[in-house]
Amino acid sequence: MAVNSSRIDEDQKEVLKKDTMLRMFKYLLDYKKEIVIVLFVMAGTITISLLAPLIMEYAINVCVAQKDMKGLLRLGAGAVVLYLLFLMGTKIRMRLMAEVSNKVLLNIREELYRHIQTLGFGFFDSRPTGKILARIIGDVNSLKDVLSDSVTQLIPDLLTVIFVAVIMLVKNYRLAMAALLTLPILAVGMFFIETTVHRRWQVYRKKTSNLNAYVHEDLSGIRIIQSFAAEPETKKMFHDLVNQHYRSFIDAVLVADAFGPLVEITWGLGGFLLYFIGIRIVGVEQIGIGTFLAFSTYIAMFWSPIRNLANFYNKLTTNISAAERIFDIIDTESEIMDQAGAEDLQEIKGEVVFENVSFAYSDEPDRLILNNVSFSVKPGETIALVGPTGAGKTTIVNLISRFYEATKGSIKIDGHEVKDATLKSLRSQMGIMTQDNFLFSGTIRDNIRYGRLDASEEEVVEAAKAVSAHDFIMKLEQGYDTVISERGAGLSIGQRQLLAFARTMVSRPGILILDEATSSIDTHTELLVQKGIDALLKGRTSFIIAHRLSTIRKADRIFVIDQGNIMESGSHEELLNLQGAYYKLYRSQFSQMEKD
Numbered sequence: 001m002a003v004n005s006s007r008i009d010e011d012q013k014e015v016l017k018k019d020t021m022l023r024m025f026k027y028l029l030d031y032k033k034e035i036v037i038v039l040f041v042m043a044g045t046i047t048i049s050l051l052a053p054l055i056m057e058y059a060i061n062v063c064v065a066q067k068d069m070k071g072l073l074r075l076g077a078g079a080v081v082l083y084l085l086f087l088m089g090t091k092i093r094m095r096l097m098a099e100v101s102n103k104v105l106l107n108i109r110e111e112l113y114r115h116i117q118t119l120g121f122g123f124f125d126s127r128p129t130g131k132i133l134a135r136i137i138g139d140v141n142s143l144k145d146v147l148s149d150s151v152t153q154l155i156p157d158l159l160t161v162i163f164v165a166v167i168m169l170v171k172n173y174r175l176a177m178a179a180l181l182t183l184p185i186l187a188v189g190m191f192f193i194e195t196t197v198h199r200r201w202q203v204y205r206k207k208t209s210n211l212n213a214y215v216h217e218d219l220s221g222i223r224i225i226q227s228f229a230a231e232p233e234t235k236k237m238f239h240d241l242v243n244q245h246y247r248s249f250i251d252a253v254l255v256a257d258a259f260g261p262l263v264e265i266t267w268g269l270g271g272f273l274l275y276f277i278g279i280r281i282v283g284v285e286q287i288g289i290g291t292f293l294a295f296s297t298y299i300a301m302f303w304s305p306i307r308n309l310a311n312f313y314n315k316l317t318t319n320i321s322a323a324e325r326i327f328d329i330i331d332t333e334s335e336i337m338d339q340a341g342a343e344d345l346q347e348i349k350g351e352v353v354f355e356n357v358s359f360a361y362s363d364e365p366d367r368l369i370l371n372n373v374s375f376s377v378k379p380g381e382t383i384a385l386v387g388p389t390g391a392g393k394t395t396i397v398n399l400i401s402r403f404y405e406a407t408k409g410s411i412k413i414d415g416h417e418v419k420d421a422t423l424k425s426l427r428s429q430m431g432i433m434t435q436d437n438f439l440f441s442g443t444i445r446d447n448i449r450y451g452r453l454d455a456s457e458e459e460v461v462e463a464a465k466a467v468s469a470h471d472f473i474m475k476l477e478q479g480y481d482t483v484i485s486e487r488g489a490g491l492s493i494g495q496r497q498l499l500a501f502a503r504t505m506v507s508r509p510g511i512l513i514l515d516e517a518t519s520s521i522d523t524h525t526e527l528l529v530q531k532g533i534d535a536l537l538k539g540r541t542s543f544i545i546a547h548r549l550s551t552i553r554k555a556d557r558i559f560v561i562d563q564g565n566i567m568e569s570g571s572h573e574e575l576l577n578l579q580g581a582y583y584k585l586y587r588s589q590f591s592q593m594e595k596d
């Protein structure tokens, strides 16, 4: 999977527009009952609106011609009643349809969100977060217009057009033909506009996505930008992206705007033909003044919904690319998911075995990051992974939690292949702490309880005490009720790590993974945390990745990772005696410490 960035347009599979539209409108089928009621009400309102010209025709041709004032009054009273019924029906229809279309939107958004939650690290590695946000927020929002209009406009307008055309044909087929003669011109014109404009809207969506990704990245890294005084460069980049976005919009709109004039011209031409043929060729006397007047109303009743339909079609073409982008994600299969027949892992004892495990990231399948790695860890053992940066330490622990799937070989926990276990039972028993310990906006208590939602108040406090977070929490004005903002702003980096520790502690993991987790804690606190971890996780398997050798000396075994394999393994003393890679690493840090 190629890595995308805010500067590169996303690739998208080509799908048939018809299929996308059908798929989008299929969501409406969940609300058949409501739609049937609406169709029923709509049939009533359309009938009433179609009756109006006939009433006028009758009033002029019969009542006025025969000077029947009573009949005229009766007709007027009937028209008022019909109008009130029309208003009521319209209101009911609009309300029900708005409800249905908004529920459909909710369903699509939830389906998209649920699916994104199941996608593996590979998916998130391959694209900027801002582009995913653009699909969940922006693209779903644009669908809203199409869906609501499809239910409130498309059906009534389509029915009106059909009914009016039938009435016109029945009443006077020659006049009707004259009025409808320009329809084929409209159809051909729309086809040509649509083919060009669809591609342009696709480009526009991609540019919107790029802009979104850039702004998200820029704001997430604002501290780095400001500390490097890089604002002029980011401003320039933003300016370029905004311009590309603007140009892609203008490109699309220039063509899309032709929809309106095309409808107006064909409408005008249709009207002209009606009057020309009616007056000059057939003759008004032959048609009757009432029928002629009714026709002039019908032609407006026919073309007005046609204009709405053209607008709707325009909107559909504008936004169908949003639907394509939403379905593109929904159709993305997760690289990591439960296999058919996957079983829950029972309570983990902690034996971890790698047998000839090789691994390559999917964007570079030929570059083996791990090459035939084998090891066996007994329950309760503490394993430290050391080695140069980029050696593959994090990759090893990511495979245990199945954030990526091993390319070759077998990984077993307590004798069970991790790929045959359900993800939930596996990950809920892993305690993973990394350098980047994301905290959510909310109270400190909520953040700790995130590790196990049913943890009691005592368990939350106990976990905080075990990792020495309790003291600093109690010094805060609101204690455990202190609200922290996104990423834990307002707390020091060390305090954020202590909270993340408490969160992991409360989850009572079967296997603990600490990936550079103590790097931001001062040595004194680190000792306290280590005591807490020792006490709480006694007898539990743990993997510790650390550059600071003081952190790992106490490990039962140390694996020295380099070039995708375990170069040395043994206890601190054993490896020092070996005088190999670990010895050199230790000496270099030791002499550095002495210099300091």
Ligand SMILES: Nc1ncnc2c1ncn2[C@@H]1O[C@H](COP(=O)(O)OP(=O)(O)OP(=O)(O)O)[C@@H](O)[C@H]1O
Binding pocket: 125, 361, 363, 369, 387, 388, 389, 390, 391, 392, 393, 394, 395, 396
């Ligand atoms: N998501 C990814 N996609 C592609 N390649 C990756 C990805 N993550 C890591 N790599 C590559 O895999 C190799 C091993 O990375 P890994 O993070 O496992 O190293 P590490 O030993 O943990 O390094 P460090 O000590 O710096 O954290 C590196 O060369 C890195 O470039």
